[in-house]
Amino acid sequence: MCICVVKIESASAPKAAGPQAEAQEWPFSNRALTLENNILREILKVTDIPGVISFAGGMPAPELFPYEGLFEAARTLLEGRDGNALQYSLSRGTHELRKWLIEYCPSTVPLTEEDVLVTSGAQQALDIVGRAFLERGDRVLTSHPTYVGLIHSFNFYGADMVTCRTDEQGLDPDAVEKELKRKSAKLIYLVATYDNPTGRTQPLERRKRLMEIAAHYGVPVIDDNPYAELSYRGAPPPSLRLLDPEWALELKTFSKMISPGLRIGWMIAPRQYMGIFEKVKQSTDLHTNTFCQRLIHLFCTSGKLEPHVAKLCKAYSARLDCMLAALEEHMPEGITWTKPDGGLFLWVMLPEHLDAEPLLKAAVAEKVAFVPGRPFYPKADSGSAFRLNFSNQPEDKIRDGIGRLGRILRKQRLTA
Amino acid sequence: MCICVVKIESASAPKAAGPQAEAQEWPFSNRALTLENNILREILKVTDIPGVISFAGGMPAPELFPYEGLFEAARTLLEGRDGNALQYSLSRGTHELRKWLIEYCPSTVPLTEEDVLVTSGAQQALDIVGRAFLERGDRVLTSHPTYVGLIHSFNFYGADMVTCRTDEQGLDPDAVEKELKRKSAKLIYLVATYDNPTGRTQPLERRKRLMEIAAHYGVPVIDDNPYAELSYRGAPPPSLRLLDPEWALELKTFSKMISPGLRIGWMIAPRQYMGIFEKVKQSTDLHTNTFCQRLIHLFCTSGKLEPHVAKLCKAYSARLDCMLAALEEHMPEGITWTKPDGGLFLWVMLPEHLDAEPLLKAAVAEKVAFVPGRPFYPKADSGSAFRLNFSNQPEDKIRDGIGRLGRILRKQRLTA
Numbered sequence: 001m002c003i004c005v006v007k008i009e010s011a012s013a014p015k016a017a018g019p020q021a022e023a024q025e026w027p028f029s030n031r032a033l034t035l036e037n038n039i040l041r042e043i044l045k046v047t048d049i050p051g052v053i054s055f056a057g058g059m060p061a062p063e064l065f066p067y068e069g070l071f072e073a074a075r076t077l078l079e080g081r082d083g084n085a086l087q088y089s090l091s092r093g094t095h096e097l098r099k100w101l102i103e104y105c106p107s108t109v110p111l112t113e114e115d116v117l118v119t120s121g122a123q124q125a126l127d128i129v130g131r132a133f134l135e136r137g138d139r140v141l142t143s144h145p146t147y148v149g150l151i152h153s154f155n156f157y158g159a160d161m162v163t164c165r166t167d168e169q170g171l172d173p174d175a176v177e178k179e180l181k182r183k184s185a186k187l188i189y190l191v192a193t194y195d196n197p198t199g200r201t202q203p204l205e206r207r208k209r210l211m212e213i214a215a216h217y218g219v220p221v222i223d224d225n226p227y228a229e230l231s232y233r234g235a236p237p238p239s240l241r242l243l244d245p246e247w248a249l250e251l252k253t254f255s256k257m258i259s260p261g262l263r264i265g266w267m268i269a270p271r272q273y274m275g276i277f278e279k280v281k282q283s284t285d286l287h288t289n290t291f292c293q294r295l296i297h298l299f300c301t302s303g304k305l306e307p308h309v310a311k312l313c314k315a316y317s318a319r320l321d322c323m324l325a326a327l328e329e330h331m332p333e334g335i336t337w338t339k340p341d342g343g344l345f346l347w348v349m350l351p352e353h354l355d356a357e358p359l360l361k362a363a364v365a366e367k368v369a370f371v372p373g374r375p376f377y378p379k380a381d382s383g384s385a386f387r388l389n390f391s392n393q394p395e396d397k398i399r400d401g402i403g404r405l406g407r408i409l410r411k412q413r414l415t416a
Numbered sequence: 417m418c419i420c421v422v423k424i425e426s427a428s429a430p431k432a433a434g435p436q437a438e439a440q441e442w443p444f445s446n447r448a449l450t451l452e453n454n455i456l457r458e459i460l461k462v463t464d465i466p467g468v469i470s471f472a473g474g475m476p477a478p479e480l481f482p483y484e485g486l487f488e489a490a491r492t493l494l495e496g497r498d499g500n501a502l503q504y505s506l507s508r509g510t511h512e513l514r515k516w517l518i519e520y521c522p523s524t525v526p527l528t529e530e531d532v533l534v535t536s537g538a539q540q541a542l543d544i545v546g547r548a549f550l551e552r553g554d555r556v557l558t559s560h561p562t563y564v565g566l567i568h569s570f571n572f573y574g575a576d577m578v579t580c581r582t583d584e585q586g587l588d589p590d591a592v593e594k595e596l597k598r599k600s601a602k603l604i605y606l607v608a609t610y611d612n613p614t615g616r617t618q619p620l621e622r623r624k625r626l627m628e629i630a631a632h633y634g635v636p637v638i639d640d641n642p643y644a645e646l647s648y649r650g651a652p653p654p655s656l657r658l659l660d661p662e663w664a665l666e667l668k669t670f671s672k673m674i675s676p677g678l679r680i681g682w683m684i685a686p687r688q689y690m691g692i693f694e695k696v697k698q699s700t701d702l703h704t705n706t707f708c709q710r711l712i713h714l715f716c717t718s719g720k721l722e723p724h725v726a727k728l729c730k731a732y733s734a735r736l737d738c739m740l741a742a743l744e745e746h747m748p749e750g751i752t753w754t755k756p757d758g759g760l761f762l763w764v765m766l767p768e769h770l771d772a773e774p775l776l777k778a779a780v781a782e783k784v785a786f787v788p789g790r791p792f793y794p795k796a797d798s799g800s801a802f803r804l805n806f807s808n809q810p811e812d813k814i815r816d817g818i819g820r821l822g823r824i825l826r827k828q829r830l831t832a
Contacts, residue, residue: 024634026549026636026686026689027549027602027634027635027636028548028549028689028692029547029548029549029550029551029554030551031547031551032547032548032549032692032695032696033692035692035695035696035699036695037695037698038507038695038698038699038702041507041698041702057504058504059503059504060503062499062500062502062503063497063499065497065499065502065503067494067495067497067502068494070494070502071490071491071494071495074487074490074491074494075487075490078483078484078486078487078490079483079487081481081483083478083479083481084478084677085677086478086481086483086486086675086676086677086678087475087476087478087481087675087676087677088473088474088475088676088677089677091454091457119701120536120679120701120705121701121702123700123701123702124700124701127699127700127701131445131448131572132444132445132448133442133443133444133445133448134445135445135446135447138445149702152698152699153699153700155699156547156696156699186443218440218443219443220442220443259502259503259707260502260503260504260706261500261501261502261503261504261505261705261706261707262502262705262706262707263536263701263702263703263704263705263706270442273442273444276444276448276449276451279448279451279452279453279454280448280451280572282453282454282457282568283451283454283543283568283569283571283572284539284540284543284569284700285536285537285539285540285543285679285701286454286457286537286539286565286679287679288679289536289677289678289679289705289708290676290677290678290679291675291677291678291708292705292707292708
């Protein structure tokens with residue numbers, strides 16, 4: 001099917017590709033030229049070496065993917081020759097999936113299909129939010145640390161990301177209010193439930209207080225909420241949207257519940273604003289891939305989602321317990337870590353004089369990997385923390401890997 | 417699996433959702449508030465009414481989708497429990513697909529995986545180009561008319577889109593040079609082969625001249641090339657990238673060859689720039705959906721692509737012939753149309769005093785639809801043209817629909 005072109009007189013002869021050989025460069029925008037790599041994805045290239053026990057990625061366990069259920073869905077669509085499953089579709093998402101989502105998602109106000117926009121993963125939803133709100137220099141208030149994908153996406157729009165005091169109970173609403181009194185902001189962003197990177201969860205009282213502040217100051221809150229279903233110690237507090245559907249915008253995804261490779265996420269926002277998000281979505285990629293929306297819809301309506309998520313929770317909960325026990329056993333004094341109730345991550349805090357980046361080098365030499373903390377801060381920070389993922393490795397590897405980390409850390413000078 | 421929240425004291429009571437009820441609005445950017453709808457997608461909402469013979473969309477024939485081949489690929493991945501097919505993957509695209517693409521795509525210089533970026537359809541590739549190059553006010557030179565998706569995507573970046581003289585042979589390179597002499601531009605954009613909306617193809621000599629101009633003035637040329645494989649009268653001239661791989665950026669897609677609902681496209685650009693496009697891609701949606709990339713890779717490597725495209729060409733070629741014959745039979749004097757050698761569209765030109773928009777109203781009343789020409793011009797234009805798609809309707813409907821259009825047009829005053 002190759003449109004073979006045997007020989008062509010080129011309009012200009014190809015030159016050597018070396019960096020010095022380029023007499024004239026393509027005229028990229030300054031914004032693109034100064035865009036940094038998503039540091040996390042760069043780190044993953046180093047840490048995902050075969051043989052390394054990696055706690056670095058945020059990846060679901062591949063052996064738990066629901067292969068059978070997705071195959072049955074594919075059979076229905078493809079053996080059934082369902083043309084709509086392979087055709088162009090609506091920018092807001094297929095009717096089938098949105099209809100299911102508004103029944104699935106808890107709400108204190110009646111949801112309609114008009115309240116939902118299907119996106120290519122929650123990362124695209126975040127980018128759509130950035131496109132819809134941000135002009136260069138706009139302030140965005142967030143937790144300290146915060147999600148690395150937020151930093152990467154909003155940097156493109158020239159946002160000034162300001163982190164506010166954050167403790168074991170997550171983002172402190174009083175610190176947010178203090179910052180808003182000082183100077184206005186365009187958005188507030190947080191992962192209120194089983195935070196990435198810390199695993200922390202904001203309790204109900206703080207959530208209520210945060211939404212009061214948001215409404216009072218007129219600042220929408222982006223509640224990035226991919227992990228709420230992965231609950232290992234009972235249900236989490238209600239999402240921010242349930243507390244105030246007028247000032248919260250919730251980002252959701254099937255990446256952790258079903259598969260990240262299908263890239264299906266969604267956002268829920270007040271319907272009077274959805275036309276704006278739809279137009280922004282249209283201008284980026286027309287619509288989210290139809291086939292995976294239909295696969296997921298069939299998987300969910302066949303009643304397979306609930307037992308599948310229960311299975312994930314059982315497995316990940318055991319892995320979390322295993323990691324917590326191994327940390328307890330192997331970590332030297334002076335090192336602390338969070339004890340999440342759900343999600344995929346925990347956060348290890350080192351004595352302040354230690355930096356996690358050189359530690360990662362030593363760890364990779366011992367065939368174990370994590371993500372150093374620095375990329376999770378929009379502005380320079382000490383870097384004396386790192387993130388561990390507990391969903392992607394089986395329990396024996398978790399014990400082995402944390403044991404290796406313990407040995408590396410015991411070689412460090414732990415007191416300043 | 418619903419995280420049921422039976423009763424919650426809301427931080428603020430929900431208010432009525434009417435437009436006047438909003439005391440305070442969300443602080444969207446001016447850019448988002450002034451973003452227009454993709455007019456084409458709005459028109460499709462009107463024209464895709466059941467019972468209407470629609471020549472409006474740019475949709476492949478659903479009865480020709482390769483259901484069996486895709487199902488076999490899904491079986492291999494899902495029955496084979498291939499975890500990588502459902503997992504996060506590289507921002508540049510999976511190794512498997514890129515490896516196949518560099519063998520599939522003709523080239524005058526050796527291609528490597530580093531020259532290819534997989535995107536969520538060619539529309540996302542276009543948006544990535546906009547993000548990478550454009551700052552507010554930058555000039556982009558293009559054909560007259562041009563692709564509506566270009567206008568919608570680049571409008572977001574505040575591009576000043578300047579159309580240059582275009583005739584039966586497509587974009588006129590001399591007109592491009594004249595415009596560049598007058599004032600510099602950031603990019604040149606065209607669909608050189610089987611243009612959307614006109615169906616026209618730029619001949620080899622014009623292509624060579626255009627690339628000489630591009631290299632001389634240092635302006636990259638975006639060759640949006642989704643239709644080249646749909647050739648009904650022999651192979652088209654070589655793509656612009658084959659004439660000058662240093663100054664052409666080619667956008668490709670499986671949307672027309674396999675399925676638009678899978679949203680898999682790709683771009684080919686000089687590898688020294690690919691790092692910039694990769695970072696831009698990362699910041700928008702991390703990566704393109706893994707599962708559909710793997711599906712398409714298996715479909716292509718199983719040798720099914722070539723016979724499938726041959727089958728499409730046979731069917732679409734017959735539909736094109738049928739539409740051309742019906743136009744010849746039913747159109748009154750004074751109306752002309754293009755005679756494409758491939759692709760999905762032809763372009764009907766009306767006497768200058770006639771406007772296609774009121775005509776569409778009359779047509780929809782007679783249950784036939786097309787896309788009026790105005791949305792294909794970045795700046796105001798007379799609108800005395802419309803686009804017809806010939807791939808989506810079977811031959812009897814084509815004859816019937818063009819007959820209806822002929823009756824409507826014969827009722828118009830055709831001379832000014």
